Amino acid sequence: MASWETGFSRCYTLRGEGDIAAATAVQAQMRERGMCSYFQWDPRPPRWRFFYETNVSRAEIEQILGAMLTRFRIAIED
Numbered sequence: 001m002a003s004w005e006t007g008f009s010r011c012y013t014l015r016g017e018g019d020i021a022a023a024t025a026v027q028a029q030m031r032e033r034g035m036c037s038y039f040q041w042d043p044r045p046p047r048w049r050f051f052y053e054t055n056v057s058r059a060e061i062e063q064i065l066g067a068m069l070t071r072f073r074i075a076i077e078d
Contacts, residue, residue: 008034008053012061015042015049016072023048026072029064030054 016026027036027050034054042049052061058076062069 009055010053010057010078012052012054012058013049013077014052014074015047015077016074017046018048018072019046020048022046022072023050026065026068026074029068030061033060033064 014026016022023039027039030036030052033056034052037051037053039048039050041047054061056064058078061076065074068074
């Protein structure tokens with residue numbers, strides 16, 4: 001898991017759909033390469049969003065998430 005002391009150069013907002021388990025599954029895939037924070041419903045369940053601070057590119061995030069992108073209708077915003 002990444003730590004707060006790590007200097008991150010990129011921040012993304014990830015938006016998706018599903019229950020809290022869906023959002024947690026997405027975050028579990030990503031936490032080794034960055035920091036997930038500020039989760040909230042968008043504006044209410046089942047839509048959610050969170051910030052992701054990292055050093056990886058958008059293409060790398062898409063590769064990490066793979067089929068989850070479609071399954072949870074994930075949109076990645078710079």
